[in-house]
Amino acid sequence: MNVVARARAIHRAKVSRVTVYHRFDLDESARPVLTDAELKRRWESFHAAIRSTSHSILKRTAGRLLGEGTLRYQLPKALARPLTRLARQHRPTPSSPTPIATENPTPFPADYRPAHGECEVQDVDASDVLTVVINESTTGSAAVVDSLNHTVATSHATWLLILDASTSAHDRVTATAHLRSHCDDVADVVYADESGLDERAPLFKPARIGPHTLLSYNVVGRPALVRMSTLRRLGGFDAHVGWAFEHDAYLRILEADGSFRHVPLVLPSGRPPIAFQGAHIDADTCSAVRAAFVRRGWRGRVDATDVAGLVRWDLETPSPPPSIDIIIPTRDRVDLLRACIASLESTTTYANYRITILDNDSRREETLAYLAATSHRVVPCPGPFNYARIMNRGVEHSDADFVVTLNNDTTVVTADWLEKMVSLAALDDVGIVGGRLLDQHGRSEHESIVIAPYPQHLRTDSNYPRVDQFSRAVRDVAAVTGALQMVPRELWRALGGMDEGLKVTMNDVDLCLRSQNEGREVVYRPDVTFNHHASSSRGGLDPVDDRNRFVRRWDIFGSFRDPYFPESFELLGQTIHFRPR
Numbered sequence: 232m233n234v235v236a237r238a239r240a241i242h243r244a245k246v247s248r249v250t251v252y253h254r255f256d257l258d259e260s261a262r263p264v265l266t267d268a269e270l271k272r273r274w275e276s277f278h279a280a281i282r283s284t285s286h287s288i289l290k291r292t293a294g295r296l297l298g299e300g301t302l303r304y305q306l307p308k309a310l311a312r313p314l315t316r317l318a319r320q321h322r323p324t325p326s327s328p329t330p331i332a333t334e335n336p337t338p339f340p341a342d343y344r345p346a347h348g349e350c351e352v353q354d355v356d357a358s359d360v361l362t363v364v365i366n367e368s369t370t371g372s373a374a375v376v377d378s379l380n381h382t383v384a385t386s387h388a389t390w391l392l393i394l395d396a397s398t399s400a401h402d403r404v405t406a407t408a409h410l411r412s413h414c415d416d417v418a419d420v421v422y423a424d425e426s427g428l429d430e431r432a433p434l435f436k437p438a439r440i441g442p443h444t445l446l447s448y449n450v451v452g453r454p455a456l457v458r459m460s461t462l463r464r465l466g467g468f469d470a471h472v473g474w475a476f477e478h479d480a481y482l483r484i485l486e487a488d489g490s491f492r493h494v495p496l497v498l499p500s501g502r503p504p505i506a507f508q509g510a511h512i513d514a515d516t517c518s519a520v521r522a523a524f525v526r527r528g529w530r531g532r533v534d535a536t537d538v539a540g541l542v543r544w545d546l547e548t549p550s551p552p553p554s555i556d557i558i559i560p561t562r563d564r565v566d567l568l569r570a571c572i573a574s575l576e577s578t579t580t581y582a583n584y585r586i587t588i589l590d591n592d593s594r595r596e597e598t599l600a601y602l603a604a605t606s607h608r609v610v611p612c613p614g615p616f617n618y619a620r621i622m623n624r625g626v627e628h629s630d631a632d633f634v635v636t637l638n639n640d641t642t643v644v645t646a647d648w649l650e651k652m653v654s655l656a657a658l659d660d661v662g663i664v665g666g667r668l669l670d671q672h673g674r675s676e677h678e679s680i681v682i683a684p685y686p687q688h689l690r691t692d693s694n695y696p697r698v699d700q701f702s703r704a705v706r707d708v709a710a711v712t713g714a715l716q717m718v719p720r721e722l723w724r725a726l727g728g729m730d731e732g733l734k735v736t737m738n739d740v741d742l743c744l745r746s747q748n749e750g751r752e753v754v755y756r757p758d759v760t761f762n763h764h765a766s767s768s769r770g771g772l773d774p775v776d777d778r779n780r781f782v783r784r785w786d787i788f789g790s791f792r793d794p795y796f797p798e799s800f801e802l803l804g805q806t807i808h809f810r811p812r
Contacts, residue, residue, distance in 0.1 A: 232569075242420050242440050242605065250376075251747075251748050252744045252748055252791070254784060255783065255786050259422045263789055264411050265782070265786075269772075273782070274786070277508070277684065277788060284614065284803050287422055287496050302564060304580060312651050326811070331384045339807075340430045340807045343431070348549070349807065355408045360390040361386050362428050363378075363382060363392070363394075363395060364395070364396050364403075365394075365396065367474065368395075368505050371517070374472070377470065379393070380468055383463055386459060389460075390414065390421075390457065391457065391458075391462065392410070392454065392457075393457075393626045394501040396462040396503075396607075397503045398500075410423060410455070410494060411456065412521055413492060417492075419457070419458045419489035420461075420481065420483050421456040421458075422492045422736075423453065423455070423493070423494045423495075423496050424498065424799065425501065430618075433497045433584075435798070436450060436452070437450070437493070437794060437795045437796060439493075439794035440485060441490070441756050443706065447542060447546055447649065447705050448478075448704055449475070450517070451477070451478075452500075453500060453502050454498050454500070454501040455477075457484075461484060465480070465484065472515055472518045474512055474515045479517045479523075482519065482522075483523075483549055507540075509535065511576075512539060513539060517535055520542050529546055531545050540700060540702060542756065545771050547655050548653060549653065551629075553632035553633055553657065554583050554585075554588055554630075555584040555633045555649055556625075557575065558637070559572070559585045560622065560639065561592040561639040563595045565595065565601045568588070568601070568639045569601065571637070571642060572605075578644075578646050579648070579649060581648075581649035581650055581653075585627055587608045587629065588602065588607055588609045588621070589607065589610050590610070590612060591621055592612075596793065610624060612624050614735055619729035619732075619733055620729075629720060630720075633657075633720060634717070635649075635681075635715070635717045637714070639760045641714060641762060641764075642762045645666070646758045647762075648666065651756055652717045652756065652759060655705075656717045661709060661751060661753075662718065662753060663742070663746050663751070663753045663754070665677075665679065665716045665755050666757075666761060667714050667758075668715060669763065670765055671765075674690075675692045676713075677766060678690060678691055678716070679706070679709075679711055679755040680708065680710035680801070681709060681802055682709050682710070683802050684791070686710060694804070704757070707755075707793050708755045709744070709794070712737075712739055713729075714739075715763075716761060718746075722751060726749065729741070732780055732783060733777045734777060736781075737778060738777075741780070746787065799811055800812055
C-alpha cells in the first residue's frame, strides 16, 4: 500500500499556508552582508546578551575587569567548568512549573511590565468594524451564536469584533483601533496578544497559526477582527460547539486557506474569567476539534486535559501499519547501545518496525562482539565522525515507509510512541515529528527547538517555567532534535537528506527548516517521552564551522524569525525576555 497516497487522501493541505524561510545561500541577489567580521560581531553580541541577563554580578564584574575575550579570563573559567558541571548534576530537582492561572503569578516574561504593552495609536478609521458585546457569564451560547449569525448575514460592516460585556468602553476602543490599523485586503483574521487573567503574565501568541497547534487550543483567542465576508462564505458560526464557536470558526477559516495576521501588542482580552475555566470551555473545545476531525475524514480521539481549553488529540494509526526503520548511530559505548535497544524491544508496542545500527568505526572488543551477535541490521559507516553523513547512509539502506533517527544514549518511556508519531507523520502536511526528552536526572531537556534568536531547546522546568496551553500542546514548531525524530523516507530523499556540510550540529534543525520550505510542517508531541543521557556518546562536539554555515544560510541573528514562538519573546540562556516588535 502507498502510505503517502493514503495520507493525502486523509488530509489535503495547501502549500501556500506554509511559512517559507529564506535561504540566503541559494539567493545571491538577496545575500546579507555576512563577512567574517560581521559574523564575529553577531556572535559576540549574542553571548554578551546572555551574559548580561544570565550571569551573576561576580561573573559580569570579572568579565569587565579582565576582558572576557582574554586568556586571563578564559583560563580560570575553563578550569572551573568541570566543577560547575558537577554542581549542576547535583542541584535540587526543580519545582513544578508555574500554572497559567494562579492568583499571583510572577511576571512572564521576566522583564515584562504592563506598561510595555501600551502603545499610542494614531487616528484610525474603524467605521467598518462592527463590535458586538456579549455576556458569556450570563447568556447561553446558543442565543449568542444565533444573534451573531443574524448580524453576519445582515451587516454591511467589513469586520466583526466580539468582546465580552466585562470589557470597558475604553478597552473596546483601544482594541478596535490597534487591530484595525493592522488590517489589509488579504487578512481574514487579525488577532493580538491579550491581557488574559493577570496583566503581569499576558497571553503571548505566535506570528503564525500552526494548523496542528490550532487543533490543540484556540491560539487566536481575543481580541480579533474577523472578516464578515469570510464568515458568510463559511456559513457563519456553529451553535453545536457551544462556547468554542470562535475556535471552530478559526479552524474552518484555516482549512479554507484563510489568512491570519498577528499584532504583537498586548491588548485588552475581551474574554471574561469564566472563559479560562475548564468547566466552561473544555467540553465545547473537544466538540469543535471533533467536528474538524469529521470534516477532514480523520478517525481518532479528542479528550480534555488538566489545562483549561487545551485538548489532547490522537489519530488512529494508518492501516495497515506502515513500516518504520529506527536508525541508531553508534561508536563503541556498547553499554548505552545495549540499554537503548533493550528498552525499545521491551517497551515498544508497535509491531511493524525494525532497528538499524549505524556503526561508525567501533573498536572495542565488547562492542564488536555485540554487533556480531545482534539480530538487528548493522550498517558500517566508516570515516571521521559526520552525523549527517552517517544518518544519510542509514536512510539509503532503508526501504521502510518512515525512518526514526534515534540517539544511542536514549531509552523509551512511552510504550505507544511509534503509534503516536506515525499517526501524525502520515499526514500530507507533516514532514517531521519529534518528542520530549528528559535528561539523566529527570529534568526536561527538550520540548521543541525555538529560534529566538538562535536555536535552543525549550524546557518547561527552566527557560519556559509555565504550565499553559502553549507548553503542553501538540504543536507546530520551527524544529525538533535529531536525537528523536520521525521522517517519511520519501521526504528525506526528496530533501537530499541532511546537509553533510553540517557535520555535527545544526543538521537536524536545518532539515526541519527545509522540510517546511517544501510545505511539510514539523510537529512536537509532548506525550512521547524518552530519557536521554545527553552527550554521553560523543561529548559536547559543537564545531564553529557548522554553526557559522547555519547562521549564514538562514541569516540567524538577522532577518530570521521563528513563526511558532511568541513574536515578542527572546530566549537568552535560561530566561525568556520581552522584546516589543
